[in-house]
Amino acid sequence: MTHPLNVIVATDCGSTTTKAILIEKVGEEYRQTYRGEAPTTVEAPFEDVTRGVLNAIAEIEELSGRTILEGDRIITPNQSAQGDPKRGVDIYVSTSSAGGGLQMMVTGVVQNMTGESAQRAALGAGAIVIDVLASNDGRLPYEKIERIRTMRPDMILMSGGTDGGAVTHVVEMAEYIAAADPRPRFGSTYRLPLVYAGNTDARPQIKTILGEKTALDFADNIRPVLERENLAPARNKIHDLFLEHVMQQAPGYKKLIEMAGAPIMPTPAAVGVIMETIAKREGINLIGVDIGGATTDVFSVFNGLFNRTVSANLGMSYSISNVLAEAGLDNIMRWVPFTIDEQTLRNRIKNKMVRPTTIPQSLDELQIEHAIAREALRLALIHHKSLATGLKGIQQERTISDVFEQRTSGKTLIDLLKLDLIVGSGGILSHAPRRIQSMLMMVDAYEPLGVTTLSVDSIFMMPHLGVLSTVNEQAATDVFIRDCMVYLGTCIAPIGQGKDGERCADYEIALPDGRIEKGQLAFGDLKLFALTREQQATVTMQPAKQVDLGNGPGQSFTKTVQGGVVGLMLDGRGRPLQLPGEQAARVAMLTRWYQAVGLYPKGS
Structure with a gap:
């Protein structure tokens, strides 16, 4: 970059909503200052993703008083050098999952070996894997061919075999793909991108079978030897082809790519x-x-x-x-x-x-x-x-x-x-x-064990910061720490089960103001203590003999924990979490938990 990046606009085109944020350099650090959002416009009647982008940026313009758009164009670079500090931005970057994201099919020889390695490579590149085909997946040849033909993926990743090993299974899979002659999901005029990242010995045969029928590309073998996975080359290749082929076909993406100052x-x-x-x-x-x-x-x-x-x-x-x-x-x-x-x-x-x-x-x-x-x-x-x-x-x-x-x-x-x-x-x-609702949703769904800190993305800007970090890591890190991450607090969850109301553990909490909170955590209890992000508390717990806090059943433990906007949560509901089967009892228990964390007023 020749000019400094002081004003940055970033968008994330999601399947439902397009989110835009403005990041400005304030003194020596970067801060997220304004945000706007608009419905994503990749589908009919608009069929142009840039409409939603421009609408979301227009909202930022209105809120910030900065002129960013000139018709359908984003003004870059920032015009402050020309004497108008409120006109233009230094760079525009974007991420996208609109139009269903990148949909891929992967193939391997053994389903839970090379098939799974290929799946990990595709997932790591940001793809949705719509099917995994393997020599031993139990489907007959005509079923595999039919599946490849009907799924219409954006891209196929082929893997299989270690370098120097047998090529027959990989070649067989290539023949199925050739027989299916799959069409891409978007764009009827171009050939389907296919990445081959399997046994290097099979490359000449793969080229003969698929070179004419697909836009074939080669990457290093995902599983060169059985003991090692090598996913990065295939991931990078998928990412490049996604930009070159798939993105170009989705409605309005050509314009979006031209607008953006980074991939x-x-x-x-x-x-x-x-x-x-x-x-x-x-x-x-x-x-x-x-x-x-x-x-x-x-x-x-x-x-x-x-x-x-x-x-x-x-x-x-x-x-x-x-x-x-x-x-x-x-x-x-x-x-x-x-x-x-x-x-x-x-x-x-x-x-x-x-x-x-x-x-x-x-x-x-x-x-x-x-x-x-x-x-x-x-x-x-x-x-x-x-x-x-x-x-x-x-x-x-x-x-x-x-x-x-x-x-x-x-x-x-x-x-x-x-x-x-x-x-x-x-x-x-x-x-x-x-924020307590976010914390409770994650604790209920994930059932964390022992001591776990929980946080949430404040206004949903992680995608924007991810793409920004490829251009300016300091800007992404500054905004991430100061504006993005909201620490909710710490959850302490003993492992074990017991009857509702029985003793789960005794606790002693040394709070930052010098007070000591003592009490008993019963099974079925949720307790919340106010503790800010800047504060720490030392928690000592003595669990019942069948209860484990990470040191073994019945063993006491002491830990210094950090607070957050919600605070410190002691979760005595048992692990794994079990709710009563009978509806009235379950509603009563949920109500009790919500009252304990202040979501319902007591007695409601």
């Missing part, structure tokens, strides 16, 4: 960048979640290993009916703190799917959405755990028949007892009317 990133990839940055900077284990209208992305960094999964069918507007289908009505009903009949609940969920941009108008509607969000978050974490695993198929004595029977299983890397931080992002968490 457009898929929203999930941008959020992943910022999550990895936090974990590395602070040396912690974290789980991050971005719950959107169509998808829920989960990110984790454990012992420096980054993983991302996308649950393409779990979201709060377009995919809300899928949450109902996957979780089941009973699982959603168990979080609703009032009596409601099944049909009314179903109707409300369907209404949201039909009108995805509406927001709750009453407390009842809000609580139903929060109940659905808990289930979407819970299911997305289960999905993430199943994919964030160690490498499968190594360090075990097995025969080839075991491989094809899929008896192998990598151990999940997600250990909730070693988790330091949960970061929540997305409309339902960022825009909850009260």
Whole structure:
């Protein structure tokens, strides 16, 4: 960059809403000053993503008094050198998941070995994986061909085989793809991008079979040897092809790419960048979640290993009916703190799917959405755990028949007892009317163990900061620390179960003002203590003999914890969390919990 970046405008084109933020240099640091949003316009009647972008930026113009647009053009660079400090911006950057994001199909030889490695590579590049095809996935050849033909992905990633190994299975899969002759989702005139990242020995045959039928590109083998995954080259190649091919076909993206001063990133990839940055900077284990209208992305960094999964069918507007289908009505009903009949609940969920941009108008509607969000978050974490695993198929004595029977299983890397931080992002968490609601949604869905800090993205700007960090890391970091992350507080959750009202643990909390809070935490209790982000408290707990706080059953523990805008939460509800089956008892228990954290007035 030749000129300094003092004024930056960034947008995130989501499936439902396009969000714009203005970042300005104030003194020596960068701050987020104004934001605007508008409905995304990738679909009919507009079919031009830039309309929503310009509408969101127009809102920032109105609020800030700065002239940013000249017709349909963003004024860059900033005109302050020409004597008008309130005209123009230095750079415009953007992320996007509009139009359903990047939809990919991946192929491997063994489903839970190279197939899963390919899936991880695609997910890490910000893609939604619509299917995983493998030689041993149990489908007949004609079923595979039919599937490839009907799915219409934006891109295919082929993997399989270690370097120097057999090529027959990989070549067979290429022949299925050639027979299917798949058409891309957008743009009928161009060839489908295909990345081959399998056994290098098979490249000449792959080129012969698919070179004419697809826009073929090669990347280093994802699994060069069984003991090692090499995902970065394939991820980078996917990202490049996404910009070159897929983005060019989506309505209005050509214009958007020309407007932007840096490559457009898929929203999930941008959020992943910022999550990895936090974990590395602070040396912690974290789980991050971005719950959107169509998808829920989960990110984790454990012992420096980054993983991302996308649950393409779990979201709060377009995919809300899928949450109902996957979780089941009973699982959603168990979080609703009032009596409601099944049909009314179903109707409300369907209404949201039909009108995805509406927001709750009453407390009842809000609580139903929060109940659905808990289930979407819970299911997305289960999905993430199943994919964030160690490498499968190594360090075990097995025969080839075991491989094809899929008896192998990598151990999940997600250990909730070693988790330091949960970061929540997305409309339902960022825009909850009260921060305690966000904290409770994440605690109920994730059931953290032991001591965990929780935070939320203040106004949903992680994607913007992820793409900004590729241009100016200081600006992204400044805004992230000062304006983006809102620390909610710390949750201490003993592991174990007991009868409601029985002793779970005795606690002693040394508060910063010198007071000592002593008491007993019973099973079924939630307790909240005021403790700000700047304050620390030392908590000593002596659990009942069957209860574990991380040091073993019955062992006491002492820990100094940080507060937040909500404070310190002691969660005595037991792990795993169980709610009464009978509706009246369940509603009474939920009401009790909400009263304990100040969401309901006592006696209501």
